[in-house]
Amino acid sequence: MDGKTEIVDLPESNAEFRAMADQKYKYGFVTDIESETAPKGLSEDTIRFISAKKDEPEWLLEWRLRAYRAWLTMEDPEWAKLDFPAIDFQDAYYYSAPKQKAGPKSLDEVDPELLRTYEKLGIPLREQEILAGVEPGEGERMPIAVDAVFDSVSVATTFRKVLSDAGVIFCPISEAVQNHPELVRKYLGSVVPYSDNSYATLNSAVFTDGSFAYIPPGVRCPMELSTYFRINAKNTGQFERTLIIADKGSYVSYLEGCTAPQRDENQLHAAVVELVALDDAEIKYSTVQNWYPGDENGKGGIYNFVTKRGACRGRNSKISWTQVETGSAITWKYPSCILQGDNSVGEFYSVAITNNFQQADTGTKMIHIGKNTKSRIISKGISAGHGQNTYRGLVRVLPRAEGARNYTQCDSLLIGHTSGAHTVPYIESRNASATIEHEATTAKISDDQLFYCRQRGLSTEDAVALIVNGFCREVMQKLPMEFAVEAQKLIGISLEGSVG
Amino acid sequence: MSTALSTSPVWLSALRAEGAARFEQTGLPTQRQEAWKYTGLNRLKSFGFEPSPAGSSVAAPLILVEGTAHRLVFVNGRFDAAQSTIGTLPKDVVLTGLADLLRNQPERVEPLLGKRAQAGQRPMVALNTAWLDDGVVLIVPRGVAVDSPIEITFLAGDTTAACHPRLIISLGDNAEAVLVERHLGSAAGGLANQVAEIDLGAGANLRHYVLHAEPAASMAVETVSATVGRDAQYRCFALTAGGGLVRREVEVSLQQPGATAQVDGAYLVDGERHSDTTILIDHQAAHCSSRQTQKGVIDDDGRAVFQGKILVRPGAQKTDGYQLSQTLLLSPQAEIDVKPELEIHADDVKCSHGATVGRLDADALFFLRARGIPEAEARALLIQGFIGGALYEIDRPAVRESFGLAAADWLRGRSQPSRNAESTAS
Numbered sequence: 001m002d003g004k005t006e007i008v009d010l011p012e013s014n015a016e017f018r019a020m021a022d023q024k025y026k027y028g029f030v031t032d033i034e035s036e037t038a039p040k041g042l043s044e045d046t047i048r049f050i051s052a053k054k055d056e057p058e059w060l061l062e063w064r065l066r067a068y069r070a071w072l073t074m075e076d077p078e079w080a081k082l083d084f085p086a087i088d089f090q091d092a093y094y095y096s097a098p099k100q101k102a103g104p105k106s107l108d109e110v111d112p113e114l115l116r117t118y119e120k121l122g123i124p125l126r127e128q129e130i131l132a133g134v135e136p137g138e139g140e141r142m143p144i145a146v147d148a149v150f151d152s153v154s155v156a157t158t159f160r161k162v163l164s165d166a167g168v169i170f171c172p173i174s175e176a177v178q179n180h181p182e183l184v185r186k187y188l189g190s191v192v193p194y195s196d197n198s199y200a201t202l203n204s205a206v207f208t209d210g211s212f213a214y215i216p217p218g219v220r221c222p223m224e225l226s227t228y229f230r231i232n233a234k235n236t237g238q239f240e241r242t243l244i245i246a247d248k249g250s251y252v253s254y255l256e257g258c259t260a261p262q263r264d265e266n267q268l269h270a271a272v273v274e275l276v277a278l279d280d281a282e283i284k285y286s287t288v289q290n291w292y293p294g295d296e297n298g299k300g301g302i303y304n305f306v307t308k309r310g311a312c313r314g315r316n317s318k319i320s321w322t323q324v325e326t327g328s329a330i331t332w333k334y335p336s337c338i339l340q341g342d343n344s345v346g347e348f349y350s351v352a353i354t355n356n357f358q359q360a361d362t363g364t365k366m367i368h369i370g371k372n373t374k375s376r377i378i379s380k381g382i383s384a385g386h387g388q389n390t391y392r393g394l395v396r397v398l399p400r401a402e403g404a405r406n407y408t409q410c411d412s413l414l415i416g417h418t419s420g421a422h423t424v425p426y427i428e429s430r431n432a433s434a435t436i437e438h439e440a441t442t443a444k445i446s447d448d449q450l451f452y453c454r455q456r457g458l459s460t461e462d463a464v465a466l467i468v469n470g471f472c473r474e475v476m477q478k479l480p481m482e483f484a485v486e487a488q489k490l491i492g493i494s495l496e497g498s499v500g
Numbered sequence: 501m502s503t504a505l506s507t508s509p510v511w512l513s514a515l516r517a518e519g520a521a522r523f524e525q526t527g528l529p530t531q532r533q534e535a536w537k538y539t540g541l542n543r544l545k546s547f548g549f550e551p552s553p554a555g556s557s558v559a560a561p562l563i564l565v566e567g568t569a570h571r572l573v574f575v576n577g578r579f580d581a582a583q584s585t586i587g588t589l590p591k592d593v594v595l596t597g598l599a600d601l602l603r604n605q606p607e608r609v610e611p612l613l614g615k616r617a618q619a620g621q622r623p624m625v626a627l628n629t630a631w632l633d634d635g636v637v638l639i640v641p642r643g644v645a646v647d648s649p650i651e652i653t654f655l656a657g658d659t660t661a662a663c664h665p666r667l668i669i670s671l672g673d674n675a676e677a678v679l680v681e682r683h684l685g686s687a688a689g690g691l692a693n694q695v696a697e698i699d700l701g702a703g704a705n706l707r708h709y710v711l712h713a714e715p716a717a718s719m720a721v722e723t724v725s726a727t728v729g730r731d732a733q734y735r736c737f738a739l740t741a742g743g744g745l746v747r748r749e750v751e752v753s754l755q756q757p758g759a760t761a762q763v764d765g766a767y768l769v770d771g772e773r774h775s776d777t778t779i780l781i782d783h784q785a786a787h788c789s790s791r792q793t794q795k796g797v798i799d800d801d802g803r804a805v806f807q808g809k810i811l812v813r814p815g816a817q818k819t820d821g822y823q824l825s826q827t828l829l830l831s832p833q834a835e836i837d838v839k840p841e842l843e844i845h846a847d848d849v850k851c852s853h854g855a856t857v858g859r860l861d862a863d864a865l866f867f868l869r870a871r872g873i874p875e876a877e878a879r880a881l882l883i884q885g886f887i888g889g890a891l892y893e894i895d896r897p898a899v900r901e902s903f904g905l906a907a908a909d910w911l912r913g914r915s916q917p918s919r920n921a922e923s924t925a926s
Contacts, residue, residue: 039875063854079534081843258925339516345588388726399832399833412842414846415847417814417815417817417847418814419847420843420844420845421842422841422842422843423840423841423853424839424842425855426837426839427838427855427857428836428837429827429829429836429837429838431832432829432836432859433859434829434857434858435856435857435858435859436852436855437854438838438840438855439852439854440846440852440854440855441841441851441852442842442849442850442851442852443849444848444849
């Protein structure tokens with residue numbers, strides 16, 4: 001960091017910031033809803049149960065069972081710089097759905113308790129609320145279509161009409177299986193095969209819901225699509241699966257947010273996200289991950305083991321990942337791009353914060369296959385307390401990738417002498433015409449910067465939040481506006497108590 | 501086993517047995533091990549590791565660096581006293597073949613052997629230990645400086661066998677020495693599996709220069725383990741211009757405040773050669789600094805690997821670590837794998853690394869061609885400039901000059917199919 005950090009928006013007023021900071025993990029409530037769960041443990045029966053519940057076609061059940069059998073033979077990856085006890089996969093529920101009569105026909109039929117939960121979370125689930133929630137003067141901002149996933153089941157999807165008028169399909173994946181089986185069958189598992197890694201394989205076997213989006217050729221999706229994930233029930237794992245297909249010349253921006261209640265035991269979240277961009281298409285995928293990180297002694301929290309991968313199949317396609325990772329006890333996540341089409345572009349912008357005893361091993365893979373493919377990686381890691389933060393990335397240029405270009409920048413910020421920041425980049429080039437640049441730095445917040453801010457009347461915590469937000473600015477700028485404000489606040493809260 | 505081995509002291513036999521047992525257990529390193537991810541040793545699968553019998557003789561070339569007063573020559577891993585010259589050394593300095601010292605004064609070797617480079621997790625060190633027999637011992641007592649460079653030349657006769665030399669370098673407080681290692685190998689093939697154990701006392705200063713100029717049939721695996729004391733300095737430069745497979749694994753432990761390490765190098769790879777440079781700088785104490793500059797030029801079907809790690813242990817505050825890796829790919833089939841790694845467990849540190857991979861700058865090439873310089877020459881000039889940037893890190897002018905000549909030799913011979921690496925000798 002240089003000394004001339006600009007003053008970026010300090011999270012609202014200090015008073016509001018303080019109020020938020022005092023809340024600690026404000027999403028740590030449990031919603032008291034009756035839920036329907038599958039028997040504990042994992043077996044073929046569990047998978048048949050899930051498949052039957054979802055009324056799935058035979059091919060999907062077969063696919064799930066293939067994945068399950070593969071999973072039985074696989075070992076969990078151990079190369080990440082993460083330290084946690086072995087997971088007992090039998091000690092969890094693999095299906096938990098809020099109990100309700102048939103499928104909700106409209107929002108009125110959704111359990112009001114559930115809607116209150118989303119209100120608490122601040123998700124604009126009801127369309128009128130979104131409209132009411134839009135701040136004056138920013139009316140031109142596009143509203144957001146939300147698909148909310150509660151434990152294992154998608155509970156509501158908004159703005160369907162507007163979207164379907166544009167030809168966009170946005171619905172829970174279980175619904176897509178029923179209504180658009182040809183699309184699902186064609187693309188499901190085509191980017192992340194069921195045998196990819198043990199967590200993705202487990203997901204393939206037991207995934208319960210998630211979002212599905214298809215943008216037809218030449219359509220610019222009229223609004224941002226969003227999914228909100230929440231784990232509520234005890235001892236459940238959440239295995240959602242997201243599949244987004246941007247057909248030729250289309251564009252979509254997709255947002256993802258996550259929260260979970262505060263619990264003492266660890267909960268598993270093993271999601272799979274697959275993106276497919278065809279010729280001239282662009283997908284922008286943004287995540288603000290705020291799963292419960294565990295308490296200040298490292299007790300509880302979510303294990304966030306996620307496989308995210310995008311395939312730039314077509315010429316001139318583009319996939320851009322932006323993530324702000326503040327939650328989870330453990331994060332294991334490498335949103336990647338397979339740059340197959342000529343001139344395709346992959347981007348990865350990441351902020352990962354670990355405080356207390358959180359551990360994060362995150363990064364990306366950029367596989368350059370097509371000619372003139374470009375990738376850009378900006379990673380900002382912040383470690384405080386006993387947090388351990390690892391950037392792990394791969395840039396691979398294959399022989400055919402004439403003129404490939406990569407730029408990588410990984411910066412780490414350390415707060416406190418017990419924290420750790422690690423950088424493990426792999427660079428493999430097999431094409432002489434490729435240009436690859438990689439830079440990494442590690443530093444702490446300098447006393448000069450802190451002094452400068454303190455001298456101007458900021459408290460130490462405000463100063464740290466300000467400096468850290470400045471440190472992350474390159475990534476924050478890539479977030480859609482609605483998320484950027486929330487993410488800035490989150491960064492402040494996540495680092496609360498780390499200095500002084 | 502030779503007679504030298506059978507008459508060795510009990511502790512030495514035990515050490516060898518331990519190494520042999522360890523290697524038996526681990527076998528050769530595989531690419532499943534992270535440290536060997538990019539270098540496979542398949543070609544060693546059917547290799548007999550037993551050292552070649554003594555007796556063959558190869559004439560050593562002239563001395564590499566001007567002003568070198570001491571030279572130890574090794575043929576097939578065995579000290580060749582006849583070809584070696586040891587000039588006048590300051591009082592109490594020990595510079596000798598390891599086998600001789602083991603025979604005459606084993607008690608001087610015992611405290612130094614196997615202490616830095618432990619066989620534990622390293623199969624190649626275990627293998628070296630199993631066949632431990634000869635090598636170099638350099639002991640410089642406190643306050644003594646050996647001004648003239650010490651050259652160690654490794655030759656191999658017409659043999660395809662292995663040798664397992666061991667270098668033991670121990671510098672007392674404020675002692676100084678300059679070491680030049682030169683590996684010339686043999687056109688017949690063979691493997692040199694070398695281990696160097698280096699211990700630097702407080703304020704000591706070791707300059708360590710390594711030149712690999714073997715023919716392409718020759719293979720070399722080197723493990724260097726150095727510990728650096730308070731305010732001591734370890735500075736090393738390796739030029740890899742030959743060898744079908746050259747792997748250099750360097751681990752430097754900065755154990756006391758003020759210790760510094762500089763590990764630089766250049767690898768020039770052509771044909772189907774493979775070069776692997778793996779470095780670990782272990783910052784164990786506060787106020788230490790480290791620098792790494794590695795430059796690579798890869799042509800033909802060559803492949804190079806650079807893995808460099810800066811580890812900052814808890815409490816190693818005020819660490820200053822820097823690493824730079826730059827690679828030029830000259831041909832469509834060339835491959836480079838780079839893994840610059842940072843592992844940091846302290847907050848008040850300054851660590852950074854940079855890595856670039858690319859080809860010759862088209863603008864620079866155009867600039868030269870526009871001034872009438874033919875393309876081949878312009879390319880050579882640019883490559884030379886690139887390598888020159890690495891050689892610049894050598895702070896002894898005489899060494900820099902000799903290494904520069906070796907690099908220039910590589911550049912000239914690059915396009916010739918059967919380049920004679922021996923020509924770099926003089």
